[in-house]
Amino acid sequence: MLPKLKILVVLLVVVLLHVAGFAASFSASLDRDTVTLGENATLSLKFEGVQPADAPNLPAVAGLQFQYVGPSSSFSFINGQTSSSITYNYVVAAQRSGEFVIPGMRVSVNGQQFASTPLTFSVQNVAAPSAAAVNSGSEIAFLKLTLPQKKIYSGQTIIGQVDLYLRDEVQNYGNFQFTSMPAEGFQIGKMAQSANRTTQVGNRRYTVVPISVALTAVKAGALTLGPITASAVVVLPQQNQGNDPFSAFFNRGEQRQVTLTTEELQAQAMSLPSENVPPDFNGIIGNFSLAVSAGPTNLTVGDPVTVRVQITGRGALDSIALPAQNSWSNFKAFPPTAKVETHDQFGLQGTKTFEQIVSPQNSDVRELPPFTFSFFNPDDGKYHTLTQPATPLTVRSAGATVLPTIAGNQNANPESPASPKDILPIKENLGALTHAGVPLVAAPRFLVVQSLPVLAFFAAFIWRKRTDSLANNPRLRRQRAVAQLVREGLNDLHKFAAANQPDEFFATLFRLLQEQLGERLDCPATAITENVIEDHPVLRGAPKATLDGLRELFQLCNQARYAPVRGSAELNSVAAQFEKTVGEVQEVKA
Amino acid sequence: MRLAGRFGLLVLALAFAENLFAADITSDFSAANKLYAEGKFPAAAASYEQILKTGAASPALLFNYGNAEFKSGHLGRAIAAYRHAELLAPRDAEIRANLQFVGNQVQGVTLRESRWQNWLGVLTLNEGAILTAVLFWLTLALFIARQIRPALVPKLRNATWIFLALTVFSASVLALQAANHFSKASAVVVADNVTARSGPFDEAQSAFTARDGAELSVLDRRDDWVQVVDGAGKIAWLPVKQVEILPGA
Numbered sequence: 001m002l003p004k005l006k007i008l009v010v011l012l013v014v015v016l017l018h019v020a021g022f023a024a025s026f027s028a029s030l031d032r033d034t035v036t037l038g039e040n041a042t043l044s045l046k047f048e049g050v051q052p053a054d055a056p057n058l059p060a061v062a063g064l065q066f067q068y069v070g071p072s073s074s075f076s077f078i079n080g081q082t083s084s085s086i087t088y089n090y091v092v093a094a095q096r097s098g099e100f101v102i103p104g105m106r107v108s109v110n111g112q113q114f115a116s117t118p119l120t121f122s123v124q125n126v127a128a129p130s131a132a133a134v135n136s137g138s139e140i141a142f143l144k145l146t147l148p149q150k151k152i153y154s155g156q157t158i159i160g161q162v163d164l165y166l167r168d169e170v171q172n173y174g175n176f177q178f179t180s181m182p183a184e185g186f187q188i189g190k191m192a193q194s195a196n197r198t199t200q201v202g203n204r205r206y207t208v209v210p211i212s213v214a215l216t217a218v219k220a221g222a223l224t225l226g227p228i229t230a231s232a233v234v235v236l237p238q239q240n241q242g243n244d245p246f247s248a249f250f251n252r253g254e255q256r257q258v259t260l261t262t263e264e265l266q267a268q269a270m271s272l273p274s275e276n277v278p279p280d281f282n283g284i285i286g287n288f289s290l291a292v293s294a295g296p297t298n299l300t301v302g303d304p305v306t307v308r309v310q311i312t313g314r315g316a317l318d319s320i321a322l323p324a325q326n327s328w329s330n331f332k333a334f335p336p337t338a339k340v341e342t343h344d345q346f347g348l349q350g351t352k353t354f355e356q357i358v359s360p361q362n363s364d365v366r367e368l369p370p371f372t373f374s375f376f377n378p379d380d381g382k383y384h385t386l387t388q389p390a391t392p393l394t395v396r397s398a399g400a401t402v403l404p405t406i407a408g409n410q411n412a413n414p415e416s417p418a419s420p421k422d423i424l425p426i427k428e429n430l431g432a433l434t435h436a437g438v439p440l441v442a443a444p445r446f447l448v449v450q451s452l453p454v455l456a457f458f459a460a461f462i463w464r465k466r467t468d469s470l471a472n473n474p475r476l477r478r479q480r481a482v483a484q485l486v487r488e489g490l491n492d493l494h495k496f497a498a499a500n501q502p503d504e505f506f507a508t509l510f511r512l513l514q515e516q517l518g519e520r521l522d523c524p525a526t527a528i529t530e531n532v533i534e535d536h537p538v539l540r541g542a543p544k545a546t547l548d549g550l551r552e553l554f555q556l557c558n559q560a561r562y563a564p565v566r567g568s569a570e571l572n573s574v575a576a577q578f579e580k581t582v583g584e585v586q587e588v589k590a
Numbered sequence: 591m592r593l594a595g596r597f598g599l600l601v602l603a604l605a606f607a608e609n610l611f612a613a614d615i616t617s618d619f620s621a622a623n624k625l626y627a628e629g630k631f632p633a634a635a636a637s638y639e640q641i642l643k644t645g646a647a648s649p650a651l652l653f654n655y656g657n658a659e660f661k662s663g664h665l666g667r668a669i670a671a672y673r674h675a676e677l678l679a680p681r682d683a684e685i686r687a688n689l690q691f692v693g694n695q696v697q698g699v700t701l702r703e704s705r706w707q708n709w710l711g712v713l714t715l716n717e718g719a720i721l722t723a724v725l726f727w728l729t730l731a732l733f734i735a736r737q738i739r740p741a742l743v744p745k746l747r748n749a750t751w752i753f754l755a756l757t758v759f760s761a762s763v764l765a766l767q768a769a770n771h772f773s774k775a776s777a778v779v780v781a782d783n784v785t786a787r788s789g790p791f792d793e794a795q796s797a798f799t800a801r802d803g804a805e806l807s808v809l810d811r812r813d814d815w816v817q818v819v820d821g822a823g824k825i826a827w828l829p830v831k832q833v834e835i836l837p838g839a
Binding site: 301357362427449460461 | 615616619623626629631646647648649650651653654657658660661663678684687688691692695697715716719720723726727730731733734737738740764768771772782783801
């Protein structure tokens with residue numbers, strides 16, 4: 001065992017030494033250091049012997065764009081030497097020509113610091129094909145840039161044309177994208193592609209893919225557009241594969257990446273004329289018409305009037321703001337709402353509709369003043385002011401009449417009531433001063449009151465249970481009846497004693513004794529005699545004093561028949577003795 | 591006797607002072623109404639507000655204040671005033687009509703009550719509480735009658751179950767109303783174009799712009815900021831001074 005263990009330890013040490021001997025490293029590289037504008041290069045960040053948690057962030061380089069495309073990894077075992085690496089790949093696209101330096105990067109992985117060396121990257125301009133080359137038909141594809149006019153006004157929007165020409169042998173094309181679109185003094189707007197057409201250039205036919213782009217001159221003076229560069233992949237027929245009969249059938253074409261460049265175009269932007277500038281002109285350029293409507297026209301001071309302004313025509317509709325109307329000083333204007341409906345792909349042709357609510361501030365207002373809108377028409381080089389005439393208004397004082405209300409028109413269809421035109425008038429009477437209290441559901445008094453019916457119900461429930469219990473227990477019922485009888489009988493006894501009526505006294509006493517003993521012994525009262533004291537098993541367990549008391553009371557009742565003369569004091573004494581004895585009898589368990 | 595006499599004098603003095611106070615308010619109220627009738631809406635609004643600052647409130651005062659604010663172009667303040675008036679007089683058709691009218695003038699996104707909230711709002715919370723209480727008392731009266739007079743049980747059986755079902759239904763609706771009332775705090779924007787921010791500080795990124803009169807649900811409050819959600823479900827923070835927190839619905 002010991003030699004084998006030694007061998008295993010040695011092998012483990014060898015492997016560890018191999019792994020430890022492989023130093024971790026980091027490097028950055030480009031697949032090519034020179035490209036033409038429109039072509040892309042690939043930047044690879046390679047980590048050997050170490051793996052970062054995520055792809056590193058690249059430094060910003062003006063004029064270059066980096067797009068992460070994903071990692072690739074490798075693992076090798078050569079002559080007992082293992083190595084692993086992971087490479088993060090980025091597409092590098094240049095936005096202009098020139099020399100670029102991708103600075104060295106510092107990366108920290110598992111506490112280890114790595115650094116790469118700076119990389120130089122050269123982007124060369126691509127010259128547009130010459131007219132001779134184009135006319136000879138030698139170009140598989142080329143781009144052509146045209147402007148509708150070379151002299152425009154500052155702020156004017158024109159539609160430029162970038163046409164992609166594809167020679168007739170091109171079977172298909174794809175991945176077309178503009179790689180740079182330099183524009184000095186132009187703002188580039190929306191782009192749209194129109195239907196393809198074919199044309200003859202030189203002795204070859206070309207398919208033309210027309211792309212229109214909205215261009216707005218943002219300054220006066222010389223403007224430059226281009227060279228615009230683009231890249232695309234075109235599919236060309238493959239060369240004949242000899243006598244292979246299947247080559248034509250399976251010929252999927254040869255894909256070729258092409259870089260396209262246009263000429264640079266110059267244009268001149270003129271400043272807008274400084275003469276005859278309308279006072280309300282706010283920079284709108286184009287050709288427009290105006291329509292204004294307002295309503296209601298019969299209203300009270302403070303009532304809202306909805307003014308609807310429609311500006312229709314061609315120009316930068318998005319940038320049109322509702323012109324301020326200085327003559328509307330007697331009106332309070334609320335912020336307008338705007339809606340644009342365009343009819344072309346560039347958003348230049350259409351209608352912009354404003355809705356603004358204004359309200360007259362006094363009853364002297366007689367009209368909504370004329371609405372004016374000024375613009376510069378580049379077609380004729382003149383300023384134009386469109387004016388809509390004043391809208392007559394009838395404005396009443398707020399307190400002068402009963403205001404229009406939501407109050408019903410009796411002829412109105414209740415299903416579709418007319419919208420109110422204004423708020424209801426103020427109230428003349430102050431009414432009772434009050435304050436908003438706590439809601440009832442949170443008021444303790446209200447909640448306590450709600451417990452009353454619950455308590456009443458439980459009281460009724462308990463009463464019902466006791467009543468039912470009594471109805472189903474004759475002995476209990478008799479016990480209570482006898483107790484009641486004894487209470488009333490005691491009062492009678494005291495009355496008879498006070499009135500010195502011994503006959504009535506002892507008759508009552510005897511009856512009460514019978515009732516009480518009958519109830520305790522559960523037998524008819526009439527069956528009770530003095531003998532039950534000795535005979536009945538229930539009374540055998542009673543205290544001797546109680547039994548003696550009962551005997552004495554029975555004997556007193558018997559003696560009264562023969563010696564009826566008694567005094568009130570003695571009768572009261574007997575009554576007291578009866579009360580005591582009866583109390584003791586009631587304690588006897590039945 | 592002397593103490594009782596002094597107490598009587600104090601009560602009389604308080605009653606007299608209260609009458610004087612009410613007379614002053616009535617006079618101020620009429621003056622504000624006059625300003626309104628003359629078309630001097632901002633001045634009228636200021637007068638109504640002055641009365642409200644004394645602590646006096648009535649549905650008519652709040653209603654007129656709302657009108658004056660609306661005519662002055664302050665939609666948010668008008669809506670807040672109508673909401674307060676609605677609390678005092680929930681069945682006042684004029685308050686409801688003006689609230690609806692002004693609410694329709696609010697531009698941009700505002701909080702709209704859902705269909706079930708509208709349905710719950712058919713009765714006010716107090717009306718719902720009274721209705722439920724009446725049904726509850728009647729139901730228990732029937733149960734008590736059944737205990738006292740068992741002979742009536744067959745005759746009262748249907749009525750008992752019907753009232754019990756009505757009570758349970760009414761109590762359920764009341765519970766929903768109460769939950770809606772106590773859980774929902776809302777606010778109305780009282781300034782125009784208020785920038786709602788993603789956090790409760792001035793430097794936070796702008797989330798959306800709230801227009802004057804927009805009603806928002808209040809989620810939270812921190813220092814001088816209130817967190818709200820608008821009708822489109824966007825959550826953001828607004829300065830407290832640019833909104834008025836409304837009482838429960």
